[in-house]
Amino acid sequence: MSQHSGTTSPHTEDTRAVDGSAVADDSRGTSRRHFLGYVLGGTTLMAAADLGLFASPAEATIPTIPSIPELYDLNDLLTHAAMPTANLIAISVNEDGTASFALPRAEVGQGITTSTAMIIAEELELPLDKVRITLAPARPELLFNQLTGGSNTTISTYTPIRVAAAIAKLELLKAAAILLGDTIGNLVAKGGVIEAPDGSSVTYGELARKAASPTTKKVEVDLKSSAGFGIVGTPQNRIDAIDAVTGTKTYTTDLQVPDALPTMICRAPTLNGIPLAIENKAEVLALAGVTDVALIDTGVAVRAETFGQAIDGVRALKVRWQDGPVAGESDASVLTRLKKAELPMPALPKNPLAKTVSADFTFWFRSNSAMDTNSAVADVRNGKATVWAGLKSPIIAKQAIAKELGLGEADVEVNVVQSGGSFGRRLFHDAALEAAKASKAIGKPVKLMWHRADDARVGRAHPMATSRVRASLLGNEVLAFHQSHTSVETDFRHGLGEIVTAMAADLPAGLGNLGFAETIFTLTQEVPYNFGVVLQTLAETDGRFNTGSMRNIYSPDVRCANELMVDLLAKEAKLDPYTFRRKMLRIKAVRGVLDKVAEVGEWGKAMPAGTAQGIAIHKEYKGVSACLVEIDCRPETVNRKVRDAVTGPRVTKVTYAVDVGLPINPRGLEAQMQGGINDGIALALTSSLHLREGHFMEGSWDNYFYTRQWNTPPEVNVIVMPPSSDQPGGAGEAGVAASFAAVACAYARATGTVPTEFPINHGEISFEEKPRVPPVPQSPTDGLDHTY
Amino acid sequence: MPEQSFVLNGEKVTVDVADDVRVLWVLRDLLGVTGPKYGCGINVCKACTSHINGKAFNPCSVPVGEVGDDDEITTIEGLPDTAPEDQRGPHGLHPMQEAWLERDVAQCGYCQPGQIMAAVAVVRRARDEGRQVTDADLDGIRNICRCGTYTRIREAIRAGEQSM
Numbered sequence: 001m002s003q004h005s006g007t008t009s010p011h012t013e014d015t016r017a018v019d020g021s022a023v024a025d026d027s028r029g030t031s032r033r034h035f036l037g038y039v040l041g042g043t044t045l046m047a048a049a050d051l052g053l054f055a056s057p058a059e060a061t062i063p064t065i066p067s068i069p070e071l072y073d074l075n076d077l078l079t080h081a082a083m084p085t086a087n088l089i090a091i092s093v094n095e096d097g098t099a100s101f102a103l104p105r106a107e108v109g110q111g112i113t114t115s116t117a118m119i120i121a122e123e124l125e126l127p128l129d130k131v132r133i134t135l136a137p138a139r140p141e142l143l144f145n146q147l148t149g150g151s152n153t154t155i156s157t158y159t160p161i162r163v164a165a166a167i168a169k170l171e172l173l174k175a176a177a178i179l180l181g182d183t184i185g186n187l188v189a190k191g192g193v194i195e196a197p198d199g200s201s202v203t204y205g206e207l208a209r210k211a212a213s214p215t216t217k218k219v220e221v222d223l224k225s226s227a228g229f230g231i232v233g234t235p236q237n238r239i240d241a242i243d244a245v246t247g248t249k250t251y252t253t254d255l256q257v258p259d260a261l262p263t264m265i266c267r268a269p270t271l272n273g274i275p276l277a278i279e280n281k282a283e284v285l286a287l288a289g290v291t292d293v294a295l296i297d298t299g300v301a302v303r304a305e306t307f308g309q310a311i312d313g314v315r316a317l318k319v320r321w322q323d324g325p326v327a328g329e330s331d332a333s334v335l336t337r338l339k340k341a342e343l344p345m346p347a348l349p350k351n352p353l354a355k356t357v358s359a360d361f362t363f364w365f366r367s368n369s370a371m372d373t374n375s376a377v378a379d380v381r382n383g384k385a386t387v388w389a390g391l392k393s394p395i396i397a398k399q400a401i402a403k404e405l406g407l408g409e410a411d412v413e414v415n416v417v418q419s420g421g422s423f424g425r426r427l428f429h430d431a432a433l434e435a436a437k438a439s440k441a442i443g444k445p446v447k448l449m450w451h452r453a454d455d456a457r458v459g460r461a462h463p464m465a466t467s468r469v470r471a472s473l474l475g476n477e478v479l480a481f482h483q484s485h486t487s488v489e490t491d492f493r494h495g496l497g498e499i500v501t502a503m504a505a506d507l508p509a510g511l512g513n514l515g516f517a518e519t520i521f522t523l524t525q526e527v528p529y530n531f532g533v534v535l536q537t538l539a540e541t542d543g544r545f546n547t548g549s550m551r552n553i554y555s556p557d558v559r560c561a562n563e564l565m566v567d568l569l570a571k572e573a574k575l576d577p578y579t580f581r582r583k584m585l586r587i588k589a590v591r592g593v594l595d596k597v598a599e600v601g602e603w604g605k606a607m608p609a610g611t612a613q614g615i616a617i618h619k620e621y622k623g624v625s626a627c628l629v630e631i632d633c634r635p636e637t638v639n640r641k642v643r644d645a646v647t648g649p650r651v652t653k654v655t656y657a658v659d660v661g662l663p664i665n666p667r668g669l670e671a672q673m674q675g676g677i678n679d680g681i682a683l684a685l686t687s688s689l690h691l692r693e694g695h696f697m698e699g700s701w702d703n704y705f706y707t708r709q710w711n712t713p714p715e716v717n718v719i720v721m722p723p724s725s726d727q728p729g730g731a732g733e734a735g736v737a738a739s740f741a742a743v744a745c746a747y748a749r750a751t752g753t754v755p756t757e758f759p760i761n762h763g764e765i766s767f768e769e770k771p772r773v774p775p776v777p778q779s780p781t782d783g784l785d786h787t788y
Numbered sequence: 789m790p791e792q793s794f795v796l797n798g799e800k801v802t803v804d805v806a807d808d809v810r811v812l813w814v815l816r817d818l819l820g821v822t823g824p825k826y827g828c829g830i831n832v833c834k835a836c837t838s839h840i841n842g843k844a845f846n847p848c849s850v851p852v853g854e855v856g857d858d859d860e861i862t863t864i865e866g867l868p869d870t871a872p873e874d875q876r877g878p879h880g881l882h883p884m885q886e887a888w889l890e891r892d893v894a895q896c897g898y899c900q901p902g903q904i905m906a907a908v909a910v911v912r913r914a915r916d917e918g919r920q921v922t923d924a925d926l927d928g929i930r931n932i933c934r935c936g937t938y939t940r941i942r943e944a945i946r947a948g949e950q951s952m
Contacts, residue, residue: 110895241889241897245888245897246868246881251825251898305817308808308809308817371935419896421934452829671937675936706934712939714923783846784854
């Protein structure tokens with residue numbers, strides 16, 4: 001069990017910036033923008049940054065009163081872990097006038113290739129369309145600096161990338177000064193051209209070779225002042241948008257690798273069941289298009305000329321299976337086990353006049369399946385392996401594949417491909433490892449793709465959890481607030497765990513002894529209210545499931561339970577939910593976004609019976625957010641019919657305000673919030689997995705009810721708050737927690753009943769389960785009857 | 789092996805493949821046309837939405853043997869050519885694709901070719917019925933987007949409708 005606590009005296013207020021950085025930063029003055037970096041030896045200019053020389057900007061002081069994440073959170077840990085190797089981040093200036101950079105992170109839709117290009121364009125004074133961003137392959141020398149998670153990419157790479165770009169610009173200016181016969185101070189770099197006062201000029205492309213250094217040398221540089229920013233902070237469209245709308249954006253399964261034929265896996269009828277023997281291999285090999293059938297530890301691989309024929313092969317296979325570890329179990333039995341693992345709640349402070357308010361919540365399993373199912377291309381032959389996949393943690397993938405194949409890491413090449421979504425799933429390398437095994441077993445290259453049914457049933461799930469909240473209220477003051485979260489084990493064996501282990505010794509006192517999950521929990525969860533004695537704990541149990549984070553780890557569930565309790569306390573204190581939050585919040589930035597949504601979203605306006613507003617806040621990823629929703633729970637809305645769909649209550653309007661410190665691309669940030677809102681709605685109302693007799697029932701998007709057009713709010717207004725810091729916060733996950741909580745609060749207010757389990761519709765099975773044998777459904781043949 | 793012929797993005801194509809192989813695999817695995825995406829293979833997610841003779845359809849659910857020699861299949865790759873020259877936008881694309889760019893709709897982008905092909909069909913259907921696209925039309929679009937880009941999809945369809 002982990003716990004962290006903080007005692008807050010009533011009415012204290014913290015005026016720090018949203019990134020939690022202390023005001024002492026200001027005293028550093030211009031030194032904050034002065035850095036050392038490198039010019040790397042080569043034939044064209046290549047500049048690199050080395051932040052290892054500098055003290056960390058996020059001071060790891062030991063907190064006493066505020067909770068731990070306010071002073072040292074998960075992003076500080078990830079940023080610190082990235083620092084020793086940040087010197088390897090290098091930008092090249094090319095003879096065609098472009099700059100190129102291989103980002104050691106994964107683009108999965110969150111927009112980091114665009115924001116990174118903007119940061120380089122800004123500092124290098126180059127038009128945005130002249131910056132080329134690719135994704136770096138697995139580079140073990142980067143150690144921890146190649147993990148995409150925790151919405152940390154921009155937080156950790158912002159300064160190193162700027163330093164490298166600034167050095168590149170400085171070297172271009174030095175070369176231009178010689179060429180143009182003037183001093184650097186007289187030259188102006190703009191739009192990829194350097195101009196002298198006499199009107200003579202030279203382009204970056206012309207300077208690319210001249211500015212190159214034959215040897216690697218150290219360079220000092222000053223970063224641009226944010227006052228001069230012309231790209232960072234302005235709304236920009238994605239750099240991959242044209243490829244996306246023309247169908248030319250390439251995902252793993254679009255790669256054309258010679259002889260890597262379509263391959264699918266036949267899986268067990270129970271979760272993680274093990275194949276023992278194939279009973280009809282010859283029969284399946286005789287099917288049209290099927291080239292290979294091979295048993296691997298996760299199932300039976302079928303390689304064919306087309307995926308359609310691979311599906312036919314999977315469906316025709318007769319396999320003897322050993323049951324998986326949860327055979328015979330259901331949601332209910334897992335919940336019983338989870339409840340047994342709940343630890344006693346600590347006693348609230350004794351005060352005979354205080355009233356205790358209690359609430360218990362259950363959060364069911366949810367799938368983090370993306371549109372682009374788990375997939376990988378692998379070629380394992382002649383003692384070498386080459387793999388392509390969407391990987392947020394490619395170094396760990398490379399190590400695992402090398403170990404599995406019995407090869408040295410140098411003989412395994414792991415390439416990172418853009419993914420059609422992640423939501424936590426691409427932190428793991430399930431498909432890459434499985435493709436490597438299949439290619440080895442078959443002796444030929446494979447293009448492995450998980451069927452949707454597998455992706456939903458066997459793919460990773462957000463673990464089931466319970467959250468118990470107890471608070472002690474005296475009049476309208478909260479004396480204590482305790483929250484105990486108990487969860488099916490979350491798998492962190494994708495690198496984050498290794499980072500935590502490696503950093504343990506450097507963590508603030510008391511954190512180093514905790515396990516991975518507890519450390520993550522302690523570094524991410526906080527209660528930003530003046531609630532007296534605050535205590536949040538985590539206990540985890542049951543490691544039999546395929547789990548992972550899902551666009552946040554614990555935060556959406558913890559925050560939802562938390563904010564529902566805040567509404568209950570407000571009711572006891574006879575204050576409205578907005579007024580109560582406003583009174584209790586102890587962090588100014590959070591109050592700023594709360595006030596913004598209340599004003600823009602017209603908090604408190606008259607609403608018809610059966611409809612209501614709900615309001616909630618969240619603080620994480622160096623940022624703060626607030627969400628105000630309107631929900632319609634009237635029967636005519638709840639009972640509207642859509643074929644093969646879940647309708648139910650409709651969120652009709654959302655007002656969302658987010659303050660991330662320094663927004664790099666407000667347009668991208670708005671998009672991430674819009675997406676996060678739809679995730680929050682799904683978590684509250686419609687989407688969960690049902691475990692029955694040892695397997696998850698959901699096998700398609702008409703079984704697993706992620707938000708659809710008939711559920712999405714017709715009116716969404718995202719407000720990106722003006723810059724409140726000179727450092728960027730995270731975006732990818734920042735839209736989910738407050739949305740989930742606000743929808744839950746609105747539902748409770750509209751119906752008069754506080755829900756105790758999420759999503760609220762989990763109790764009804766709204767679909768007919770697809771067969772488990774064969775494990776994947778056949779494609780229909782009546783498509784021409786449904787044209788429009 | 790039977791020879792399958794049809795018109796793909798304005799050009800006649802012929803492939804040697806069994807009648808029952810679904811069109812999606814013929815396009816993706818045999819012809820290398822990868823704009824239409826796999827998302828479920830059972831006509832639920834709609835990521836593969838393309839057009840046949842100008843109407844939206846899902847190639848994951850049509851055996852190639854059912855497609856005739858003269859049937860015209862249009863994938864996202866062929867969409868720009870279906871718009872009259874004067875309707876194409878600054879990027880030379882179909883007005884719906886241009887509206888998508890204007891609103892910066894795509895996030896991961898995986899479902900977007902299917903979303904755009906569906907959007908064009910929804911506008912055409914409304915127009916054939918002599919009306920504008922309604923909220924009910926938008927609510928009825930089944931294409932799933934796991935990034936949750938629905939808000940901008942709705943805006944882009946309304947804008948694209950104006951310039952189509």
